[in-house]
Structure formats: structure tokens, C-alpha cells
Amino acid sequence: MEKRVINPWKWQDARNYAQAVEVTNVQGTLYVSGQTAIDDNGISSNADMRSQLLQTLENLEKVISDADYELKNIVRLNIYTTDSASLFENFDVFQNWIQKNEVKQSSTVLEVKSLFETLKVELEATVIK
Structure with missing residues (x-):
């Protein structure tokens, strides 16, 4: 697998995403359903945004790991949230995770009216x- 990040500018580097990612010679592609802050028993979290974001990242890691893929090979990561202001107040959690796992992904952040039950991200x- 070969991955090439396309960034015509430098400003997105501080936000930890890429404008585009080209992938060639792929052995497999994993399309991961939206992961949220739902525990092992299927119970939705009613915690604050920071706690939900942490649990959501843990759940995303578990699915990717169980599929025998690597986090650093995430090429697209979309974020849906019911509260953009709260998400961005806690965005350091996301950015630290991206940096720690050496992820270079294209991304879109969308604020939505609601998610399942009490979920925020x-x-x-x-x-x-």
C-alpha cells in the first residue's frame, strides 16, 4: 500500500488533517460504521462531550484493531456532532489521538440535529x- 497526502497549503497541518489522501496498491479497504460512546453492553453514554469523545475513539480503535488494520492507515475520518462548540472546546482530545497514532486523514466535521439516544459525537x- 502506498499513501500520498496532498496539501496545497500549510494551515491544515495545525488542524491535523489533509486536504486529500491518495492511496494506491491497496490490499484491503475497511469501511467503519459510525462509532459512538456506546459501552460493551450497548448502553449509550449520557456523559459530557469530552468523555464521549474519549469512549468513541476507544470504540473506533477496537473495531479497526479487531479487523487487523492499523490506525495510522485511516485515510478518511468524518465527525458528526450535535454540538460543534462543545466538540471544538474538547478538540485537543481528537488532535492528540491523531498525532499519537500518526494518522493523516481527510476529514469533514458536520453538526447534526441529533444522534442516537443521548450521543453527542x-x-x-x-x-x-
């Missing part, structure tokens, strides 16, 4: 091998 990923 959902992450949808595409990972390559």
Missing part, C-alpha cells in the same frame, strides 16, 4: 491496508 472511518 460519532466518528466514521475508512482504513486501508
